[in-house]
Amino acid sequence: MIETPYLLFLGDAPDQLAAKVAQGIKDWRPENAVGQYRMPGCKADVGLTDMTLDEGLKAGAKTLVIGVANRGGQISAAWREVLVDALGRGYDLASGLHNLLRDQPDLLAAAQVNGRTLHDVRVPTVAYPIANGVKRSGKRVLAVGTDCSVGKMYTALALDAAMQERGMKSSFRATGQTGILITGAGVPLDAVIADFMAGAIEYLTPDNDDNHWDIIEGQGSLFHVSYSGVTLALIHGGQPDALILCHEPTRTHMRGLPGYKLPSLEAVRDLSLQLAQVANPACKVVGVSINTQNLGDAEARACCAEIEARLGLPTVDPFRHGGGRLAEALAAL
Amino acid sequence: MIETPYLLFLGDAPDQLAAKVAQGIKDWRPENAVGQYRMPGCKADVGLTDMTLDEGLKAGAKTLVIGVANRGGQISAAWREVLVDALGRGYDLASGLHNLLRDQPDLLAAAQVNGRTLHDVRVPTVAYPIANGVKRSGKRVLAVGTDCSVGKMYTALALDAAMQERGMKSSFRATGQTGILITGAGVPLDAVIADFMAGAIEYLTPDNDDNHWDIIEGQGSLFHVSYSGVTLALIHGGQPDALILCHEPTRTHMRGLPGYKLPSLEAVRDLSLQLAQVANPACKVVGVSINTQNLGDAEARACCAEIEARLGLPTVDPFRHGGGRLAEALAAL
Numbered sequence: 084m085i086e087t088p089y090l091l092f093l094g095d096a097p098d099q100l101a102a103k104v105a106q107g108i109k110d111w112r113p114e115n116a117v118g119q120y121r122m123p124g125c126k127a128d129v130g131l132t133d134m135t136l137d138e139g140l141k142a143g144a145k146t147l148v149i150g151v152a153n154r155g156g157q158i159s160a161a162w163r164e165v166l167v168d169a170l171g172r173g174y175d176l177a178s179g180l181h182n183l184l185r186d187q188p189d190l191l192a193a194a195q196v197n198g199r200t201l202h203d204v205r206v207p208t209v210a211y212p213i214a215n216g217v218k219r220s221g222k223r224v225l226a227v228g229t230d231c232s233v234g235k236m237y238t239a240l241a242l243d244a245a246m247q248e249r250g251m252k253s254s255f256r257a258t259g260q261t262g263i264l265i266t267g268a269g270v271p272l273d274a275v276i277a278d279f280m281a282g283a284i285e286y287l288t289p290d291n292d293d294n295h296w297d298i299i300e301g302q303g304s305l306f307h308v309s310y311s312g313v314t315l316a317l318i319h320g321g322q323p324d325a326l327i328l329c330h331e332p333t334r335t336h337m338r339g340l341p342g343y344k345l346p347s348l349e350a351v352r353d354l355s356l357q358l359a360q361v362a363n364p365a366c367k368v369v370g371v372s373i374n375t376q377n378l379g380d381a382e383a384r385a386c387c388a389e390i391e392a393r394l395g396l397p398t399v400d401p402f403r404h405g406g407g408r409l410a411e412a413l414a415a416l
Numbered sequence: 417m418i419e420t421p422y423l424l425f426l427g428d429a430p431d432q433l434a435a436k437v438a439q440g441i442k443d444w445r446p447e448n449a450v451g452q453y454r455m456p457g458c459k460a461d462v463g464l465t466d467m468t469l470d471e472g473l474k475a476g477a478k479t480l481v482i483g484v485a486n487r488g489g490q491i492s493a494a495w496r497e498v499l500v501d502a503l504g505r506g507y508d509l510a511s512g513l514h515n516l517l518r519d520q521p522d523l524l525a526a527a528q529v530n531g532r533t534l535h536d537v538r539v540p541t542v543a544y545p546i547a548n549g550v551k552r553s554g555k556r557v558l559a560v561g562t563d564c565s566v567g568k569m570y571t572a573l574a575l576d577a578a579m580q581e582r583g584m585k586s587s588f589r590a591t592g593q594t595g596i597l598i599t600g601a602g603v604p605l606d607a608v609i610a611d612f613m614a615g616a617i618e619y620l621t622p623d624n625d626d627n628h629w630d631i632i633e634g635q636g637s638l639f640h641v642s643y644s645g646v647t648l649a650l651i652h653g654g655q656p657d658a659l660i661l662c663h664e665p666t667r668t669h670m671r672g673l674p675g676y677k678l679p680s681l682e683a684v685r686d687l688s689l690q691l692a693q694v695a696n697p698a699c700k701v702v703g704v705s706i707n708t709q710n711l712g713d714a715e716a717r718a719c720c721a722e723i724e725a726r727l728g729l730p731t732v733d734p735f736r737h738g739g740g741r742l743a744e745a746l747a748a749l
Contacts, residue, residue: 214642216673277613277646278606305648308695309547312649313610319641340549343694357687361676362641 085177085202085267087115090139091131091150094162095124102127104179105150107265111240115267117142119150122161127151136165136172146202148264149178158182167193177202179260204263205271207283214281214320216362221291224413225323226301226372227355229345231310231338233331234374234402235301236262238409241401242327243298245410252295256287258317262300272302272313280313284320296413297321301329305354306346307337315358322362325413326355328396331374332386348394369412371398418510418535418600420448423472424464424483427495428457435460437512438483440598444573444588448600450475452483455494460484469498469505479535481597482511491515500526510535512593537596538604540616547614547653549695554624557746558656559634559705560688562678564643564671566664567707568634569595570735575660575746576631578739584747585628589620591650595633605635605646613646617653629746630654634662638687639679640670648691655695658746659688661729664707665719681727702745704731 091105099106108116109129118134121127129150134142147169153162158180166176166184170193176184184190184201194201224242226235239255239262246253255262257269270283288297299321303310328348337343346354352368359366371390375383383400391398397408424438432439441449442462451467454460462483467475480502486495491513499509499517503526509517517523517534527534557575559568572588572595579586588595590602603616621630632654636643661681670676685701692699704723708716716733724731730741 216641216670216676218675273609273611275610276606277608277610277649278643280610280645281642305691306694308549308652309614310611311652311691311694312613312645312647314645315638315648316610316645319644337549342551343549346694354690358638358644361639361644361679 085264086145086175087267088117088144089115089146089148090134090136090144090174091116091119091129092147092165093119093121093125093127093129094151095122096127096151097154099127102129102151104261104264105129107261108148108150111244111265117144120147120165122165136169136174140172145175146177147174149176149180153180153182156181158187163187163189166190170194170197170199173197173199175200175202177204177264179204179264181205204260205274207271207275209286211275211279211283211286213278214285219285219288219290219322220293221295221297222324223288223297223299223321224325224327224369225299225317225321226327226329227314227318227351228301228304228329229306229348229351230304230331230334231307233329233334234372235329237402238327238329238372238406239298239300240265241406242409245401245406246296246413249410249414251410251414252292254295254297256297256299258284258287258300258302272317273310277312280316281320284317288321299323304351305358306351307340308343309339318355318359319362323359323366324363325367325369325416326359327369327409328352328371329374330371333377348390352394367416368396369416370409371396372409373398373400375400375403418597419478419508420600421450421477422448422479422481423467423469423477423507424449424452424462425480425498426452426454426458426460426462427484428455429460429484430487432460435462435484437594437597438462440594441481441483444577444598450477453480453498455498469502469507473505478508479510480507482509482513486513486515489514491520496520496522499523503527503530503532506530506532508533508535510537510597512537512597514538537593538607540604540608542619544608544612544616544619546611547618552618552621552623552655553626554628554630555657556621556630556632556654557658557660558632558650558654559660559662560647560651560684561634561637561662562639562681562684563637563664563667564640566662566667567705567735568662571660571662571705571739572631572633573598574734574739575742578734578743579629579746582743582747584743585625587628587630589630589632591617591620591633591635605650606643610645613649614653617650621654632656637684638691639684640673641676642672651688651692652695656692656699657696658700658702658749659692660702660742661685661704662707663704666710681723685727700749701729702749703742704729705742706731706733708733708736
């Protein structure tokens with residue numbers, strides 16, 4: 084667990100896109116962030132109050148979260164100065180960067196001297212069990228995609244928000260770095276050792292109240308040959324009661340695999356359901372989430388309507404139109 | 417790569433079954449073993465010449481392979497004495513034990529002093545790439561099972577032997593500890609980090625001659641919820657041209673999962689083929705391998721005949737009856 088609330092470190096972000104982790108926290112867990120810390124030359128702004136490290140502390144911040152990608156894969160001298168200063172003032176640090184905080188001697192020393200914690204959320208810190216396949220109480224929904232990076236995390240977060248609005252009991256369960264930083268906890272599934280993948284998801288989604296929903300962030304795709312094993316571990320470890328299909332309609336080939344076409348939503352529906360029913364025979368596909376970021380308003384509505392008619396399932400872009408219809412589909416189960 | 421030939425360390429094995437790694441080497445790569453080393457009280461015998469460490473060296477041995485499971489998960493003082501002695505005489509050590517050789521201070525020190533190598537084959541030593549899904553030259557066959565531990569490794573080894581007898585070009589590609597010790601190389605797939613599983617299998621089975629077959633050792637099962645992700649990574653990383661279905665007909669539930677029934681061979685055939693065709697649309701299911709160790713001769717033949725009639729595929733126990741018909745099915749592709 085990463086201690087909240089956060090101060091969000093935007094550093095010297097070259098553009099808004101570089102700060103997408105900070106933006107995700109601001110969009111989905113604004114209560115987790117007291118403000119943003121920007122260095123000279125920072126071109127990003129997630130719309131929070133600009134604060135110094137001291138102002139952040141006074142506002143209650145416990146952890147300085149690196150909310151920005153680093154340039155060229157290096158943690159610069161300018162960043163180090165701020166990060167060491169933050170540790171000295173009593174902040175923990177949290178990061179999803181490829182370069183681990185713990186591998187930086189100056190940060191490690193400052194953390195040790197000051198008794199602070201460095202959270203590298205790419206690295207598992209738990210010895211996960213091997214999955215035992217035993218049925219757990221409570222309900223679970225998993226986002227499965229035609230491809231990687233089609234909006235599975237945003238779908239899960241939007242669904243969580245819509246369920247909370249309706250007074251339903253739900254918990255977003257992060258399975259990737261960004262999701263972990265947004266919510267402060269989760270499993271970095273792509274960094275887990277093969278034998279323990281499904282067990283890590285069982286650990287992440289334990290027994291719960293009968294009317295509680297774990298909303299499990301999906302990863303990869305059964306049809307993405309680089310990462311399909313991770314996806315199947317989610318399906319079998321998660322024992323989902325419900326699946327939501329996720330798709331980006333303008334994608335021309337599988338991400339990073341120019342020789343591979345995307346599967347149809349029908350193929351993803353049938354294959355995911357067959358595999359999910361191995362662990363949970365009652366599993367159903369309840370809705371479709373379309374990432375319409377590359378479409379205009381009218382196109383987006385037409386695309387969702389066409390898919391809804393074709394598959395006979397509620398179909399929305401939950402980021403654009405809200406996740407209400409998906410939440411209602413779960414409530415109706 | 418582990419240097420061959422080996423001297424096989426049987427230690428103080430309490431029974432024959434404890435020496436199954438040594439037995440596998442003797443059965444499948446007898447040319448890799450010059451003899452066996454037994455301690456007082458050893459109850460196992462794989463039928464090789466008993467040798468002292470010095471006799472092993474004179475016969476050409478380079479590596480002392482721990483061919484036996486250790487009792488109670490500890491490397492005993494009696495074992496340590498022999499292992500340290502072996503390092504001093506110039507042997508490398510190789511082991512698939514849960515306790516790593518490198519974590520034993522006395523063995524690590526002796527290896528360093530003598531310039532020898534400790535091979536812990538449970539631990540990956542290569543930074544595997546992320547799979548790129550690019551079609552490779554040469555042909556590949558993968559064993560897929562209804563469950564774990566149904567004979568996928570023995571099927572692959574028997575197929576390799578049958579293909580070699582027929583003058584076909586083939587390489588057994590180990591994906592587990594025992595297979596790695598038998599052949600001296602491979603990928604310990606269950607210990608690979610999730611994101612790199614499929615890439616590890618691409619690495620293991622690179623471009624090759626058009627008429628060369630990689631025979632890939634299978635792991636787990638698509639229907640085993642603890643390990644299914646590992647199985648799918650094998651299917652997508654391996655890009656198999658051919659699949660062989662493996663089954664143990666007396667199994668009453670999935671291994672380690674009392675609540676889970678075994679799938680039918682038809683279900684494994686259809687699901688494996690659908691997933692394999694994502695990476696290789698030309699993939700075909702070519703045969704069935706039945707582990708008949710718990711059946712009498714007549715029962716074993718009747719079981720294979722029934723399945724052969726039902727599935728319309730050559731069906732044999734390759735360990736009992738030889739792998740010839742499976743090799744011929746591949747040759748006919």
